[in-house]
Amino acid sequence: MKAGTSGQLATGNAPMANAELMAIRQKVAATRRATPRQAHLRRMAALFLLPAAAFLLVLIAYPLFNVLWQSFNYGNLVDPATQGYAGLDNYRTVLEDEDFLPAFWHTLTWTVLSVAGEYILGLIAAIVLAQPIKGRAIFRGIVVVPWVIPIAIAGLNWMWLLNPDYGVLNAWMVKLGLLDHSRDWLGQIDTALLTVTFVNIWRSFPFYTISLLAALQAVPADLHEAAAMDGAGPIRRFWVITMPHLKAVSLTLIVIHIIWTAINFDFIWVMTEGGPLNASQTLPVMIYKFSMQDYDIGAACALASMSMAFMASLFFVYFYGLGRKEAR
Template sequence: MAIRNRVASIRRATPRHTHLGRMAALFLLPSAAFILALIAYPLCNVLWQSFHYGNLVDPATRGYAGLDNFRTVLEDEDFLPALWHTLSWTTLSVGGEYLLGLTAAVVLAQPIKGRAFFRGVVVVPWVIPIAIAGLNWMWLLNPDYGVLNAWMVRLGLLDNPHDWLGQINTALPTVTFVNIWRSFPFYTISLLAALQAVPADLHEAAAIDGAGPIRRFWVITMPHLKAVSLTLIVIHIIWTAINFDFIWVMTEGGPLNASQTLPVMIYKYAMQDYDVGAACALASMSMAFMASLFFVYFYGNRRMRS
């Protein structure tokens, strides 16, 4: 009798659940249409264009290209240097952001005087638009009237002002440093929130057992930061690898392509060479790599949880 009543109640509840599911789908429909229009369609169009000839100034240049666009990119003498610059830029940026963000988070988690003020100030670089931050740093680093060059010469760190953005050996490291300065607050905020969730009694118990601050940090704190750290690193690897703004604003990929990355190369293919097919082919290759990285992280994280 109890089973029969349970089945009857489920049957009565099913139409209600179906109605709620339909209502939820109806409310999600505008968002789905928005995503399809602004994300899915452009991505599919890029994939389509990568297998076709296209030129912005010559409409007659069109037709199926097969793998010719990909061959054009891979045979370009600037491709391997740009790939190396992208790897260097991404690795150094993400590594520097994480280390600086973790250090700032640990410091701001301590009961220091003025902690609330410093927690507010640390966010300032992150909220500054990239274009404005890039232009400000260009002025600060200018060899003729830059404040930082003047200070370093006055302090004896430099004999003469240095053109940080105009020299082949320093252009990319300088832009990387500026990118770290702007992005580390995001790490700081996220890691600081995770630090607040670490149980204080674990630290107290470890201290009673004789564990020092460094050992407590590696044994207790870091395991609690693992999930947040992995998420931050993967997200920022993708964001940094496809970042175009900072490098273009500060160096435009120069001097002599010394700071040219793959996104800058895509822009030059499309807007300077007007070769839409090659630009879309390189964009598709970059997109495939980012998607592979995401799926590796997603399924790896899923297996670790299971």
Template sequence: MAALDFAASDGAAAVARPAAGRQARLRRAAALFLAPAAALMLVLVAFPLADVLWQSLHYANLVDPATSGFAGADNYRTVLEDEDFLPALWNTLTWTGLSVAGEYALGLAAALALAQPIRARAVFRGIVVVPWVIPIAIAGLNWMWLLNPDYGVLNAWLVDLGLIDHPRDWLGQVDTALLTVTLVNIWRSFPFYTISLLAALQAVPRELHEAAAIDGAGTLRRFLVITLPHLKAVSLTLVFMHIVWTAINFDFIWVMTQGGPLNASQTLPVMIYRYAMQDFDVGAACALASMSMGFMAAMFFVYFYGVRRRGGR
């Protein structure tokens, strides 16, 4: 009996050895295929990030090579003591919060509309993508012309409709510049939400809506109880991605206002650009970039571990 047990265990070990060897070969092959991508990420992402962190701890000036040496926390202190830092931080939070909220609301509304069985639905689904595919620089310049107080079409329409008494310089006034750029950013970015949410809507089982309707649930009730829960995963991903993308967005604000007037629309990315390219203070620019990067990394880990905890449940 013992001999039979020994033979059986020896046979099982003999079968397991080729399987283990095969798994090892597969892992080596996978590592070999991933190596070029890993090297590319190392060169294009990891090294620049490490260099930014390194530069943030040193004095560096683009026009004065003599400015060098270890700075410690001086660059961070320079940023925090800058009188423009807190207004720029508030502008960044405002710009990001309003943009993401507006994009999601408009994108969800458009997705719900395009999910209905209407005529020429395919045409409308193609048209809604147009703002997203227009390059930011071109879109920004076009909106500058549309909003121009002298010959802008939008000002003329608003005056004709009686909504305003006279043309306004929407991008040139302190109280409207940031809000105007935010609205333009919502216009450009909401199609991405529309496409993603529309795809998620197609996956909602029709039988659930039919059963809820038979039970007497109205349209709003079915939307809140059935549709929204099915959109939760896609919505969280979209919102998180766009919080990061919008917070680090430089192009739209720089093209349309360059952070003006009087820094009324200056955000942290614009401030980083001014530190580096106008004040030539690379150390302070890298310090502010490192602070922004740290905040984004913290958001990522909160989101990632939140998703893992929900998945565990």
């Protein structure tokens, strides 16, 4: 009885197994027929990507490799006889320089304060501009103005505004009683770096505002309505609903701007040139001085390579952590 039933099941399953086998064979045949077309599409895609790959190779990859190579060789802009393999001497020159540690801490302070201030101010501006206020479109256009002003022009304008002799801001602060007398904000050791940081925040926060505003508009309104019906207040809704939706955009903005700010040279050089007495000197300014004032190309490339290694480490840590999170 059992044997007969087993035979019937085997016989009944045979057509099903044959049908599945035929379907698999048909899929394989279809894949083989599509292979020439797919190969052609891949060749066409590679052909279209070739100019971009050449651009990256010539203008980015080769200069980076050259900087790394020069960091292990002696080089001087005014003395062609200074050449040859240096090993780690250029790195020792940088690490033993008395300005290296102060410049490192200035870079850290400049980067952390700038990114934190830009994010906080950008988030506040994005929340305000997301509200149904009158003239919202006009304000959204105005907030972008600092971002589109070139760094050199913005730096020079702020130098004039902060000038202790004829600066408008000093005059206003004295008139309002905030200061007893005009102050040289860019010429004093204790305020130079913080002043440049403030100006950098003023110029860069609109980029955060635009990005975070776009993310805010993508938050489903029904979630806020449901939370409000459940008794959640505005602050509770912000932390539980809004911020999780801004997390991905916020992390991307912060990581990108940490890299951009740490390697920023323009603002500090235009406004203070790293002074007074190197009080606002950061690592990019130090690289410039190594190369264009001391003419020591090897030391400049060594410091640039160290900075690149740090930024690459930050970049890979971020994406490695992001990849592990997505895998989980």
